Amino acid sequence: MSAAQPIGIIGGGAWGTALAQMVASDGTAVRLWAYEAEVVDAVNRNHANPLFLSGVALHASIVATGAMADLQDCAAVLVVAPAQHLGRLIGELPDHGQPLILCSKGMEQGSARLMNEVVEAVGWSGPVAVLSGPTFAHEVGAGLPAAVTLAAQDRATAEGLAALLARPAFRPYVSDDVIGAEIGGVVKNVLAIACGVVEGAGLGQNARAALISRGFAEMTRYGLARGARLETLAGLAGLGDLVLTCSSTSSRNFSLGRGLGEGRDAASLMADRRTVAEGAFSAAVLVADAGARGVDMPICHAVARLIAGEVAVREVIGELLSRPLTGEGWNRLG
Numbered sequence: 576m577s578a579a580q581p582i583g584i585i586g587g588g589a590w591g592t593a594l595a596q597m598v599a600s601d602g603t604a605v606r607l608w609a610y611e612a613e614v615v616d617a618v619n620r621n622h623a624n625p626l627f628l629s630g631v632a633l634h635a636s637i638v639a640t641g642a643m644a645d646l647q648d649c650a651a652v653l654v655v656a657p658a659q660h661l662g663r664l665i666g667e668l669p670d671h672g673q674p675l676i677l678c679s680k681g682m683e684q685g686s687a688r689l690m691n692e693v694v695e696a697v698g699w700s701g702p703v704a705v706l707s708g709p710t711f712a713h714e715v716g717a718g719l720p721a722a723v724t725l726a727a728q729d730r731a732t733a734e735g736l737a738a739l740l741a742r743p744a745f746r747p748y749v750s751d752d753v754i755g756a757e758i759g760g761v762v763k764n765v766l767a768i769a770c771g772v773v774e775g776a777g778l779g780q781n782a783r784a785a786l787i788s789r790g791f792a793e794m795t796r797y798g799l800a801r802g803a804r805l806e807t808l809a810g811l812a813g814l815g816d817l818v819l820t821c822s823s824t825s826s827r828n829f830s831l832g833r834g835l836g837e838g839r840d841a842a843s844l845m846a847d848r849r850t851v852a853e854g855a856f857s858a859a860v861l862v863a864d865a866g867a868r869g870v871d872m873p874i875c876h877a878v879a880r881l882i883a884g885e886v887a888v889r890e891v892i893g894e895l896l897s898r899p900l901t902g903e904g905w906n907r908l909g
């Protein structure tokens with residue numbers, strides 16, 4: 576890794592573009608791979624990405640490309656593609672053992688793999704890290720302060736990448752809990768949909784706070800069952816991101832849930848959007864994986880059924896409220 580080499584980014588959506596802007600804020604050269612030719616064109620001609628991150632004047636050291644080979648000499652590559660496309664895209668990136676920093680928050684449908692497991696299955700030869708935390712793209716793109724968890728199994732790798740990415744307004748906290756950092760992002764997206772439902776159905780702020788707390792219990796049960804550490808789940812990538820996303824219509828997951836709560840159906844809400852609400856893709860595979868591990872996630876299960884169009888909002892709320900009374904201890908499986 577050398578600061579003189581460019582940093583690569585796969586994904587010209589809101590988050591990939593905001594990260595490009597953050598990395599380039601000290602003049603670092605950035606190569607941004609984007610799927611849409613119109614994004615490549617707008618970044619290179621106008622230093623803008625009106626399709627996914629409007630209103631941000633991008634630094635001139637960000638160069639966009641549609642050719643993955645242009646990222647092969649980068650010091651590290653941030654992977655910011657939607658979770659369902661990540662494995663395919665990494666398979667297209669020439670592998671010279673450069674570090675990958677996974678910034679997507681999702682679980683692969685079918686395989687139930689977390690993103691680091693997808694990369695492992697591809698057979699990537701270099702180090703792999705996960706970057707996750709409470710970070711709305713438009714705020715990071717505007718240079719507002721944010722802090723994230725940056726996790727890699729090898730501490731020296733995490734520290735080296737943190738030094739490469741840290742900026743005055745962007746503060747990575749290193750960790751060796753890769754699984755915990757990923758699970759926080761996956762589960763909070765599903766719970767943000769549930770919080771949006773509570774808002775859309777007008778159930779009140781008490782219900783939202785209850786849902787955040789009981790949702791965090793679900794995140795913790797599942798995370799611990801998969802070997803994550805409690806301090807990671809209670810940190811930036813878990814509770815921090817859960818609180819952010821469950822409290823704001825800036826969240827695409829929350830706004831999808833709000834539409835469901837208002838009585839619209841998932842299929843039409845999804846068809847209306849160009850942006851990705853990862854919770855809609857992760858919910859079913861997450862609860863299936865949790866079930867296979869004997870972990871109960873009733874709120875996430877309710878979201879999965881709503882997304883599949885299997886139940887109406889009123890019905891699912893009635894089901895959640897009529898579950899048998901139980902203890903609050905977060906290590907309980909029931």
Ligand SMILES: NC(=O)C1=CN([C@@H]2O[C@H](COP(=O)(O)OP(=O)(O)OC[C@H]3O[C@@H](n4cnc5c(N)ncnc54)[C@H](O)[C@@H]3O)[C@@H](O)[C@H]2O)C=CC1
Nearest residue numbers: 587588589590591610627655660679680711712850851853
């Ligand atoms: N937007 C945000 O504030 C944050 C997003 N993330 C995560 O970053 C990841 C990417 O999200 P955003 O940048 O927000 O995306 P976005 O919702 O702004 O844009 C959609 C993205 O999907 C890509 N895409 C669509 N079809 C594709 C295909 N067939 N192949 C490859 N790419 C395709 C588009 O090029 C675009 O990059 C997600 O996992 C998300 O959870 C994480 C933190 C913050």
Ligand SMILES: O=C(CO)COP(=O)(O)O
Nearest residue numbers: 708709710711826827828
């Ligand atoms: O992950 C995010 C903030 O940390 C963005 O959340 P949404 O994908 O719900 O917009």
